Amino acid sequence: MTEKKIAAVYGITARRLRQLWTQYRSTGQMPTLSQPGRPTTPPDPGEEDLVLEAYRKHHVCAVVLEHLIQKDHSRRIPHNRIHTILVKHGYAKKTPRKQRKRRWVRYERKHSMSLWHLDWFALDKIAPSLGRWLLVVQDDASRRVMGFGVFDQPTAVGSVKVLGDAMGMHGDPDSVITDKGTQFYAVESDGRKKGFNEFELFLQVHGISHILARTSHPQTNGKIERFFQTLASQMDYYSSLDGLVEWYNTRRPHMSLGMVTPEEAFWRRLGAERVLGRASHLLYRELEPAAE
Secondary structure, eight states: HHHHHHHHHOOOOHHHHHHHHHHHHOOOOOOOOOSSSSSOOOOHHHHHHHHHHHHHOOOHHHHHHHHHHHHHHHHOOOHHHHHHHHTTSSSOOOTTTTTOOOOOOOOOOSSSTSSSEEEEEEGTTTGGGOSEEEEEETTTTTOOOOEEEEEESSSSHHHHHHHHOOOOOOHHOSSEEEOOTTOOOOBBBBOOOOOOOOHHHHHHHHHOEEEOOOTTTTGGGGGHHHHHHHHHGGGGGSSSSSHHHHHHHHHBBBBGGBOHHHHHHHHHHHHHHHHHHHHHHHHHHHHHHHHO
């Protein structure tokens, strides 16, 4: 039997097997195998109470909780220990077959307001009391939700309304990215030339470029798809979409943003020319009612 196979039987490496063999030959005594890895220390009651309090307040994973506890209480508790506490109290599940994180190539705009994602979501599948269909507008660089609306059906008119309201609040984006659903795109068919629906005409009027996601490739709009997953997991903790979006934008740190919130990332990544334009836009909104 080879070294590799013998080592596999005892759950050790071939190198460790050779070390034990050398030890046996030099001492003549059979070595004993100890439990591999660093010895674990159980969390103290105060630490456990702190983790549970933070989870009940924020309802996020162990990695994000580690950052929030450090930020709010100036105390570092490793996320592995936080996960153990959450598993103990039924707030998380053991992941014995957890895979190594894949090295995705993530495409992300450098500046806020350069690209917005739009997509529809069947809201009645998770919260029928709030409506049937939800449309969300999300900034690519910061993940900030710029606007949303609830409708009975996904339509181009609804898409125009939500995008127009978001533009009225924040200004015009350089581009938007959508799928090829009829709510965003007039599909060409046999015997019918490609035209433009209300949404496409709205973009043309405002000089906004329209990027179309690849067919059957949801990763192109992956950021907003990930928001919908968060929406589904957090819906039980909020009675309204306004409260959930406010939590997502201003209180939940985002791992892919370096543990800052989408609101913070939005302002940090806003281009200089946009900052000046934003200031003028806000000033105009304040002065407009007085002028009337």
